[in-house]
Amino acid sequence: MEDLAHINEICAQFDCDPANLIAIMQEIQAADKYLSEQALTRVAENLHIGTAKVYSVATFYENFSLEPKGKHVIKVCAGTACHVRRSQPIYDAVHDYLGLAGRKKTSADGLFTLETVACLGACGLAPVMTVDGEVHAKMTPEAALALLEEIRAKEERAV
Amino acid sequence: MIETKLTRESFHVFQANARNALKQSEQVPAVLICAGTGCIAGGAMKIYENIKAECERRGLAVYVGLKHDTDEEKSLHVKMSGCHGFCEMGPLVHIEPMGVMYIHVTPEDCHEILERTVLGGEIIDRLVYHLDGVAYPRQADIPFYKKQHRVVLENCGSSDAEDIEEYIAKGGYAAFEKALFEMTGEEICKNITDSGLRGRGGGGFPAGRKWEGARKQTSAQKYVVCNGDEGDPGAFMDRSIMEGNPHSVLEGMMIAGLAVGSDTGYIYVRAEYPLAVNRLRTAIAKAEAFGLLGDHIMGSDFSFRIRVNRGAGAFVCGEGSALTASIEGSRGMPRVKPPRTIEHGLWAEPTVLNNVETFANVPLIIRNGVEWYRSIGTRTSPGTKAFALTGNVVNTGLIEVPMGTTIREVVFDIGGGIRNGKKFKAVQIGGPSGGATTASKEHLDLPLDFDSLKSIGAMIGSGGLVVMDEDTCMVETARFFMEFTQKESCGKCVPCREGTKRMLEILDRIIANKGTLEDLDLLEELADTITHTALCGLGQSACKPVQSTLKYFRDEYLHHVVDHHCPICNREKPHPTIDADKCKGCGKCRKNCPMEAISGTVKQPHTIDPERCVNCGACVASCPFGAITAAKEG
Numbered sequence: 115m116e117d118l119a120h121i122n123e124i125c126a127q128f129d130c131d132p133a134n135l136i137a138i139m140q141e142i143q144a145a146d147k148y149l150s151e152q153a154l155t156r157v158a159e160n161l162h163i164g165t166a167k168v169y170s171v172a173t174f175y176e177n178f179s180l181e182p183k184g185k186h187v188i189k190v191c192a193g194t195a196c197h198v199r200r201s202q203p204i205y206d207a208v209h210d211y212l213g214l215a216g217r218k219k220t221s222a223d224g225l226f227t228l229e230t231v232a233c234l235g236a237c238g239l240a241p242v243m244t245v246d247g248e249v250h251a252k253m254t255p256e257a258a259l260a261l262l263e264e265i266r267a268k269e270e271r272a273v
Numbered sequence: 274m275i276e277t278k279l280t281r282e283s284f285h286v287f288q289a290n291a292r293n294a295l296k297q298s299e300q301v302p303a304v305l306i307c308a309g310t311g312c313i314a315g316g317a318m319k320i321y322e323n324i325k326a327e328c329e330r331r332g333l334a335v336y337v338g339l340k341h342d343t344d345e346e347k348s349l350h351v352k353m354s355g356c357h358g359f360c361e362m363g364p365l366v367h368i369e370p371m372g373v374m375y376i377h378v379t380p381e382d383c384h385e386i387l388e389r390t391v392l393g394g395e396i397i398d399r400l401v402y403h404l405d406g407v408a409y410p411r412q413a414d415i416p417f418y419k420k421q422h423r424v425v426l427e428n429c430g431s432s433d434a435e436d437i438e439e440y441i442a443k444g445g446y447a448a449f450e451k452a453l454f455e456m457t458g459e460e461i462c463k464n465i466t467d468s469g470l471r472g473r474g475g476g477g478f479p480a481g482r483k484w485e486g487a488r489k490q491t492s493a494q495k496y497v498v499c500n501g502d503e504g505d506p507g508a509f510m511d512r513s514i515m516e517g518n519p520h521s522v523l524e525g526m527m528i529a530g531l532a533v534g535s536d537t538g539y540i541y542v543r544a545e546y547p548l549a550v551n552r553l554r555t556a557i558a559k560a561e562a563f564g565l566l567g568d569h570i571m572g573s574d575f576s577f578r579i580r581v582n583r584g585a586g587a588f589v590c591g592e593g594s595a596l597t598a599s600i601e602g603s604r605g606m607p608r609v610k611p612p613r614t615i616e617h618g619l620w621a622e623p624t625v626l627n628n629v630e631t632f633a634n635v636p637l638i639i640r641n642g643v644e645w646y647r648s649i650g651t652r653t654s655p656g657t658k659a660f661a662l663t664g665n666v667v668n669t670g671l672i673e674v675p676m677g678t679t680i681r682e683v684v685f686d687i688g689g690g691i692r693n694g695k696k697f698k699a700v701q702i703g704g705p706s707g708g709a710t711t712a713s714k715e716h717l718d719l720p721l722d723f724d725s726l727k728s729i730g731a732m733i734g735s736g737g738l739v740v741m742d743e744d745t746c747m748v749e750t751a752r753f754f755m756e757f758t759q760k761e762s763c764g765k766c767v768p769c770r771e772g773t774k775r776m777l778e779i780l781d782r783i784i785a786n787k788g789t790l791e792d793l794d795l796l797e798e799l800a801d802t803i804t805h806t807a808l809c810g811l812g813q814s815a816c817k818p819v820q821s822t823l824k825y826f827r828d829e830y831l832h833h834v835v836d837h838h839c840p841i842c843n844r845e846k847p848h849p850t851i852d853a854d855k856c857k858g859c860g861k862c863r864k865n866c867p868m869e870a871i872s873g874t875v876k877q878p879h880t881i882d883p884e885r886c887v888n889c890g891a892c893v894a895s896c897p898f899g900a901i902t903a904a905k906e907g
Binding site for chain 1: 310311313314315360361363504505506507508509544545547582583584585586587588599600601602603604605606661663664665669670671701704737739741745753754757761763869890891
């Protein structure tokens with residue numbers, strides 16, 4: 115059983131008001147990187163709403179993840195401007211580099227999760243990708259892989 | 274600057290002081306670093322830090338905020354501004370009072386900028402924008418800016434977005450103060466109606482009529498909601514306004530609150546815009562500290578509070594009823610209308626819902642008058658419109674032009690034409706809810722306003738303009754948008770949920786050259802059905818890209834379904850080539866290729882698989898024998 119004290123704190127911070135359900139789940143995800151079943155159940159209890167309601171909202175929005183994500187989240191923009199300026203090869207390069215296949219979005223070592231995002235609104239810098247929320251402009255497949263190599267090297271040094 | 278709850282009298286005093294301080298500040302050189310999302314991604318924060326460090330090293334005192342008499346003698350102003358719009362050239366640094374704009378600035382340039390330009394008054398040619406051999410050191414002279422008419426975005430590139438005093442010095446909150454003490458709700462609505470302001474979020478519904486409708490509702494509780502869920506891929510006008518001039522959005526909402534009798538406002542911002550959320554929250558906190566938001570504003574009976582809600586990644590939440598459902602903490606799904614939002618909106622109460630740009634126009638109308646507003650733009654679409662100009666155009670960025678400016682002026686004069694000398698093919702206007710226009714003279718000279726675009730099956734949408742060159746397959750483009758809509762369909766109504774899926778399948782089949790002529794009829798029939806039967810505006814407009822490309826680019830569909838060969842999709846991709854005579858088979862290129870597109874055995878000439886190659890050029894750089902030639906610029 116994981117520690118759920120912070121879930122209670124977050125709910126209390128938002129007055130346990132069901133109207134704040136989305137904000138509450140955003141905070142939980144920021145802390146835990148994903149929404150666990152226990153966390154969602156606890157939210158439902160605290161807010162006095164059904165687990166079905168919580169689950170329905172959690173699954174509706176793209177930003178919520180019910181599965182643990184990798185330590186670093188990479189988002190390749192698939193917006194129009196980035197698409198026109200060839201963002202797909204960047205996604206493909208990262209996808210292959212991480213050895214992903216099928217519905218798998220997280221690398222085997224748990225270091226990276228690869229996602230697409232509809233549009234970051236940084237279209238002037240297309241194609242863009244973000245690593246842990248930081249925007250990297252005018253990317254190429256080559257630059258993207260160099261960036262991941264760098265992060266991986268840093269992680270390895272840290273171990 | 275003392276933070277105190279302002280009354281009407283002390284607001285006037287504060288305003289006069291702020292104006293004086295602004296005048297004095299303008300006498301002092303200023304370095305403005307663009308701190309929009311684009312330039313920050315390019316390293317603007319580091320530039321800001323470096324400039325400040327450089328000043329410190331020289332013992333130059335730097336201002337924070339406007340200059341007041343009581344300040345000691347300081348000689349430089351360093352501030353972060355909102356988006357200047359010329360994102361393509363970022364990071365941008367602007368130097369006043371010279372009016373100089375530097376492009377592609379790096380942190381290493383800071384020393385020189387301070388030394389030579391700010392202190393020495395000299396222009397550094399290498400950092401100046403050049404076009405066709407001509408240098409344009411002053412921002413105002415750059416063709417990209419010259420044809421623009423920046424009203425809503427005016428303060429975005431010149432002000433410190435977080436400084437409420439600067440906003441007030443430049444006329445901010447004066448419109449609200451006037452509306453609060455000198456106008457009735459009815460008068461405000463009439464002003465907005467007379468101005469002809471139409472909603473900038475898509476359909477172009479007259480804002481004044483909406484407000485008047487909400488005002489007439491008798492309910493005790495009403496809401497003002499600002500739609501900052503700018504979901505169209507390829508659009509970022511609202512983001513720039515929220516980041517660069519957040520107080521203008523607040524002021525517009527406050528005036529709406531006065532007009533309809535509401536005490537609570539919500540701003541719903543996309544989760545992808547963290548900087549906008551921060552700037553809005555800072556602006557709200559400042560406005561509260563000065564008593565411009567809160568209870569009994571400026572000693573009056575009017576109270577107003579604003580909350581910021583973050584979206585969680587659902588395109589459909591840009592639709593009014595889905596957005597209010599999301600604020601309520603539910604799944605963001607649209608509902609059947611009527612009743613309309615002005616009768617039955619947030620928490621089932623009457624609600625005024627407008628987008629960011631619409632609200633940002635409101636203070637300008639109240640302050641400068643209806644006549645002034647109507648003097649800009651066209652008769653049926655007055656004012657200006659901000660567009661996000663992106664795609665295969667030379668100058669991408671954020672622009673603002675009077676309504677009625679032609680597509681030709683936008684793409685060629687402001688946008689600088691097509692990249693790499695390619696031919697212009699189309700502009701997609703309004704994202705996945707809009708349509709494509711062609712390179713025909715008729716379309717190029719079409720004025721950009723609500724009604725002209727509707728006449729050709731496109732719409733302004735929120736204002737994304739994606740320019741496409743001759744190498745873009747329009748069928749592929751239509752498929753791209755259909756894939757987007759299909760993924761974002763909320764699933765509530767069958768036509769959109771199932772229809773978009775089937776249309777995507779057909780488009781996939783056509784792209785794979787396995788489609789038939791009958792498929793085109795089926796696409797048209799499905800599009801027609803979805804348009805007429807989908808529940809919400811997003812579903813109803815989901816087929817516009819397909820419909821408009823079928824109408825204007827039918828020959829491209831025919832390439833796919835009749836010839837089974839598209840000259841664009843099926844052209845050989847540019848890729849480097851290995852000269853078999855020069856290749857020694859060392860394998861360096863193979864190891865360096867990020868796509869594993871190169872194969873070959875040791876000491877034998879290697880080859881590149883064009884299918885896998887993404888033309889990154891890593892192999893060219895790695896070859897010690899000069900055996901690999903880069904692809905010709907495609």
